[in-house]
Amino acid sequence: MIIDYGSRPPVPAFAQTATTHLQRYRTVYQSSEKAAARQDSFEEYLAAYDALGAxxxxxxxxxxxxxxxxxxANEDVAAFxxxxGPRFVGFAGVDPNKGMVAVRELEHAVRELGLRGLNLQCFEHKLAINDKKMYPLxxxxxxxxxxxxxxxxxxxxxxxxxxFGRPALxxxxxxxxxxxxxxAAPPGFPWVHELIGVAWRHANVHIGLVAVRPKYLSVAGSGYEPLLQYGRTILQDRIIFGxxxxxxxxxxxxxEIEALPLEEDVRQKWLYGNAKRFLRL
Incomplete structure (x- = not known):
């Protein structure tokens, strides 16, 4: 049983064809995207989740x-x-640079459209996590x-x-x-220790194991090793798979998560239990 905290379905509403600012991502993740493209239809996408018990x-x-x-668009995500059906959980997206317009859009997205969280990629807004434009949201x-x-x-x-994405903020x-x-996702690189410290200090901070190969958590020198150590001990209730x-x-x-040296109950927290509690499903 899994809950996937981050996925972009292969349907037109989620297409990123116009996102020239993300071109460098296509270079960095080139080999992984090619592997993922083997599931290039929506039917195959759903079948892959079915096979994993999502x-x-x-x-x-x-x-x-x-x-x-x-x-x-929020409307497109809500319609999808x-x-x-209830298997898919939608998060709203608003632009903090729009001020109170964004706040009202968020309220509409939750109360009227039925979306269940807020997604902020602050670097794409050219704002730091602690920018005061974010505070009303x-x-x-x-x-x-x-x-x-x-x-x-x-x-x-x-x-x-x-x-803009530094965990200390x-x-x-x-x-x-x-x-x-x-x-907080992806999980903090190159400030992994910093993110662990913030999560240790604040009980409402979870760490999303998103957009990084889980195998690197057990590779010496990768920079991700502390996530394995703390994620199976003091932060085992706050690691979320995406x-x-x-x-x-x-x-x-x-x-790759299944191959990590984790106790089985901890692995299930990472793959399922922590997300279910965080999302209040």
């Missing part, structure tokens, strides 16, 4: 209109989730009792700053908003 799959909207003139998430997904790692969009946010439920399909092929990503 109970829920999280899909996310994005609004980058101010910075990059592009979005995956309605069509596919964080407050609204608490009011609506929904989680927020925050990009918290290196990014490969070289027209924006890597520093999340510490300030959590001091100001201790009730905020956060999943395939980042199509950046990563689904089955390979799950198999």
């Amino acid at each position: 109970e829920h799959i999280v899909v996310k909207a994005r609004d980058l209109e101010t910075t990059f003139g592009w979005r995956i 989730c309605r069509e596919q 964080y407050a609204k998430c608490i009011e609506l009792d929904i989680p927020v997904n925050l990009h918290c790692s290196i990014n490969f969009a070289t027209s924006t700053l890597m520093e 999340l510490d300030e946010v959590m001091v100001h908003f201790p009730e905020l439920r956060v999943c 395939s980042a399909y199509p950046l990563m092929p689904l089955e390979r990503t799950v198999r």
